[in-house]
Amino acid sequence: MLDIEKIYKESGALLEGHFLLSSGKHSPNYLQSAKVLENPKRAEELAKELAKQIQASGLQIDTVCSPAIGGLLAGYELARALGVRFIFTERKEGQMTLRRGFEVRPGEKVLICEDIITTGGSAMEAAKEIQKRGGEVVGFAALANRGVCQRVGAKTPSKPECKLPADKPLFALADFSFPIYEPAECPLCQAGSEPIKPGSRGN
Secondary structure (H helix, E strand, O other), X not given: OOOHHHHHHHOOOEEEXXXXXXXXXXXXXXXXXXXHHOOHHHHHHHHHHHHHHHHHHOOOXXXXXXXXXXXXXXXXXXXXXXXXXXXXXXXXXXXXXXXXXXXXXXXXXXXXXXXXXXXXXXXXXXXXXXXXXXXXXXXXXXXXXXXXXXXXXOOOOOOOOXXXXXXXOEEEEEEOOOOOEOHHHOHHHHOOOOOEOOOOOOO
């Protein structure tokens, strides 16, 4: 069993400070999976571990789809580990869209994969695009789960802000439960600190 927290720390991917999350909320911690995935062998190792969970569930998957940019490396490696096709959605004029000639067959079973799931907002945007094209979203996956949504095998229930559907499984390698604050209630802001945004939509 891989020690996911140790891997993130050793990779310099478990950050401490004052961060603006994609959801608009603030946190003193941030997971920068790109620092883990810059090592191809490590990326392959993590994807194979995640694939084991998914294969053990018996879930049928035809294709893995990731929202760009954050989910690209994780999704590609997971698709490779599962032996299925990989596609991705990307933002055009603020809307998550399937481009570059990618097509989805009617009824095609698609797993949405992110590097990190917080509330699942970006994953749901990708899922809606797949469903609009006639595909069937059968589940969600991520290397790391921020603990807002319940993953397969975990006892902690989903929080109200989780956007993923309760009837679809979420597979992830580990939960990372950090404090998350509304901007108006953030103690870091109240102490005079300015949040930074190190994610894929920031710097």
